[in-house]
Amino acid sequence: MFAVLQGAFDPALFWEYRVTLLTGLLQNLSIFAESAAVAIILAFIVGIARLSPRRALSWTATAYAEFFRNTPEYVLLVWIYFVLPLLLTKLVGMQVKFSPHLAAVIGLGVAYSGFMSETVRAGLRSIPGGQTEAAQSLGLSSLTILRRITLPQGIRRMLPEVINQLVSLFKATTIVSLISVQDIMYQVSMISVAEMRPVPLYTGAALIYCVVIIALQALTQRWRTRGWA
């Protein structure tokens, strides 16, 4: 058993494939950055729309958020990769095809925009209503109120939760290998096929992810607990 344990972790193997693995990690990071941007932009639009006094708008936004919050990311990715291009092709009458990378960005982006819109909504609602009423009585338009009063304060309160969501999003980027994005898990499985040694590779991958994410959490600790203050 001790010999097996020793074989379970083999840094030399990782060093040998460092270029391949880092290329994979770069894919993860770029998908993370792009889908985070998509998620944050959509989350603000949807979160603000959910607070709209117009029923049709707020209901649509709520339905959007509930749908994407409650659908598994893997199913979304596969749906966007395989089904959405076909539907778009029928719609515009032109051949539409998504690269795996694009499908991954859209899929993770919309999935996490659902979670984050909840955060945006809660952050905006935590601003006392009296401020909005005071601004209205001064004759500010609702857009100005949002831009100058509720959003600047709300964003500070959203920050801890948004950073938690971003850490989850980073964890979720591991599944993009399933729609054949050549990310780090894809490279790990390729190497383990070539080397016939899955044990050290998967153990190493798990440990590396664990360390990276704990480090991320430690680095963002201040922002996750205290926000901007």
Add this chain to the structure above:
Amino acid sequence: MIENFNRYVLANVEPLLGGLWVTLYVCFWSFLLALILGLVACLIRLRGGFLRYLAIPYIEFCRATPIFVQLLWVNYVWPEIFGFPQTVTGAGIIALALQSSGYLAETFRSGFDGLPKGQREAAAAVGMSRWRVLYRIELPQVALVAMPLVINQLAVIVKSSTLVSVIAISDLMYQGLKIVNQWYEPIEVLTAIALAYFLLIFSISRVANAVYVHFQAKFGIAGYR
């Protein structure tokens, strides 16, 4: 589209329902295992003396490692090192349970932390043993406060369970992808599967929400959502 729906979804309703059954089976057992592991890890972390230095890395590892990585790790590495699980279903159940046990341990811990310290002291003063205090006084309250989050964790398990199709457990996702690969007609099958998962997970989170509202109205406790 209707025609395709009949052809690819309704004609294959049997394997799809079989897949749904496997999904529910895997989720049920991993949820149960996660509850037990989570409670044990939480108690060791809070009351286990020096053993807490084992429980803390365990919890942190479970929470910090992505579920997909854990799944592959348990599936490929555990049989070589620990000699189990022998089946892919076992590997899926263990991986899902590991991940959730970390989160549940933290949920329970915040429940324990929320209890007033005076309760334990009062119970000790009337001569209750530590175990008695735990299961007569602390656990019932922690269970109430944590219930909404625990049910939400079940929703997370169902969500993550889609990934077990990757290690060839024939769950709903696996059966759906099999039909897609057979006929190259993904639209109806994948949409139906996405909706099925959505309905399943959405109803679980509605239940969690209802429990939260109900408990708050009935017991006036500020539970966690």
